[in-house]
Amino acid sequence: YDKTNGLMEIVEPVGPVVGIAPVTNPTFTIVYKVLIALKTRNCIIFSPHPGAHKASVYVVKVLHQATVAAGAPENCIQIIFPKMVLTTGLLHHDKTRFIWATGGPSLVHASYTSGKPALGGGPGNAASLVDETCDMNEAVASIVVSKTFDCGMICATENSVVVVDSVYDNFVTIMKNRGCYFMTSEETKKVVSVLFGEGLRLNIKAVGQTATTLADMAGFEVPENTVVLCGEATEVKFEESMAHEKLTTILGVYRAKDYDDGVRLCKELVTFGGKGHTPVLYTNQNNTDRITKYQNEVPAFHILVNIPSFLGCIGDMYNFRLPPALTITCGTLGGCSSSDNIGQKHLLNIKRVGMRRENMLCFKVPGTIYFKRAILDEAISDLRNSHHRAFIVSDRTTMTSLGHNEKVVKTCERQGIVSTIFDKVISDPTIENVMAGVIEMNIFKPDVIIAVGGGSVMDAAKVMRLFYEYPEQDFKKVTTRFVDIRKCVAGRPPLGKLVMKPQ
Structure with a gap:
């Protein structure tokens, strides 16, 4: 509370x-x-x-x-x-x-x-892009540890890897050293016949199997230490089995001409089978331009950089600010109502x-305030070098009758400032009363306004100055009421010099 x-x-x-x-x-x-x-x-x-x-x-x-x-x-x-x-x-x-x-x-x-x-x-079908600036050993290790976890059954596991041409051969060599077997085109066809049925629907018996088991089911031999079967592909389309989500220890591998071509392929792979879910980029983390391009062009909400896809996507591993979860949503791109990792906040x-509270109010004070006796000459003298015509706004009933306005006029004369008096302000001035003052201002052409009196005089002088300097202002907009001082929608232009002499 x-x-x-x-x-x-x-x-x-x-x-x-x-x-x-x-x-x-x-x-x-x-x-x-x-x-x-x-x-x-x-x-x-x-x-x-x-x-x-x-x-x-x-x-x-x-x-x-x-x-x-x-x-x-x-x-x-x-x-x-x-x-x-x-x-x-x-x-x-x-x-x-x-x-x-x-x-x-x-x-x-x-x-x-x-x-x-x-x-x-939604479906994962995660795609990874390996560029020429990454730490290749780290990238391969990350891909293999993610792909082999639970025999590749997790939706966030890499299903395809796109590798930039200039480092493709090095990538293949390191993958082979890690126990990955690159199938021939004939072997790929055999394993596809085991993995997919009619209409390229996954064969449930092939899901979550080890690489050696899949090879045995497909009828060809692989080394005993094989952990992943890699099938090379060139296109992203329905007929290309390596572009589909596989949920087992089979990895599609694409060769890109350069980084931009790699981003294109990853975008096509994610759009084809895992929109909104997870792509990975293996690059030098100082390549901010490349990271920005990848995150902007690949349509996904869980974008990882130099992180194993599955282990990174579930959060709290390799990045401790990604919320841990075992339900990964795909946002509106993937037909989901959320793009979050689902956790306790979603089950509450x-x-x-809300209790009534008054909104904040505030007021602004002048930059300079003169006080105590004999301050009139000092205050007016500060105007003489930059102002030469003073328009005195006041009221006749009090200020003129008591002689205060005459004191201001004489002080202006001593400082070489020409002045005139508008002493027709009434208590709680009306629009007509204010506009009468504006008319006289337009005739006199002052460069400073001096208000002598109480609250009504000062308020009237402010509005007169506004409409004298900005005659195009809409009075209704300026006087629009608002609940919160911070939410006033009517703009107020900067005003010239306004001197207040309260009584």
Whole structure:
């Protein structure tokens, strides 16, 4: 509660939450979603993928036992049998308040079209660009450690690498030394026939397999220490299998003519299969122009520089300001409602109670203030070198009758300043009263205004000066009321010299 500014914020859970768990990484996705749900006091019920049902049930059971033993409600974590009719019913259930989807495009789409608030990730198909200025050993090590983690099943893992021509051969040599096998065109065709089915749909049996297993399934031999199968490609199109998301230890490799051509290829790869998700740039970090070009042209929201794609994208590794999360969204570019790494803030509603508080007010004071006796001569003398015609604004009832205006006139005469008096200001002056003074100003042509009197006289003198110097001003705009002094929309031009002599 911010008592000074009168704002109270009350945090409430959004739940109940429906958690969609994928086949590619069911265990740690469920663990992460449970931790975030419990931290925000949300109950969560999972709909697992049929291909990962047993593993999902096991994880939920372990988490449920530990949670209840720690004092949580009995039904705070639940799981349903993976049938589409049950999942559909759960998505549209009256008590479902929020859907947190991680999975294939059809389930994510179903979540977003359920009529319930939802957040979901999109396809990764991460592309990396390796230029001639990077630390090649570090770049290759980063690519390999990311691609081999969990056998390449994570959506944020590199699926394609674009390498600048001048360092392509060196890149290939270092990759081979790291256990990467560059397939011949014939071997690539064989492994594609295993990895993809009709319409280039992923074969679930090939997802998340080791490189040696994939080679064995495709019918060719590779060294025992092989960790990644690399297939060289030249085009980004539907018919090119290496341009697709592969979710296994197969990496598409492209050769770019130069850096600009590499950016073009990465842009095409991300646009083709992972818009909004994650690209990586391996370059010298002092190349700010190259980094800027990459971030501006490649359509993604999680852009990494010299960081392994998967390990960097999930946050809190290699950059400790990227928020850690295991749901990576793609923003509006990828059809998602957020571009964040999904965490606890997304499972909270915040109720705000605003107490009435008065906005700040302020006023400005003159640059020079003269006070005490006998200051009139001193103040007027300061004007004589730069001002020669004084227009005295006052009122007849008090200032003229008491002789104050005559004192100002005589003081001006002694200092060589010609003066005239407008002593027709009334109490609470009207527009007509002010404009009468402006008419006389236009006749006399003063270069300084002297106001002698109280608040009405001083206010009138200010407005007279404004319309004398800027006759095109709109009086209604100038007098527009505003709640906050900082939000005044009517501009006020700078004014000339205005001397105030309060009484």
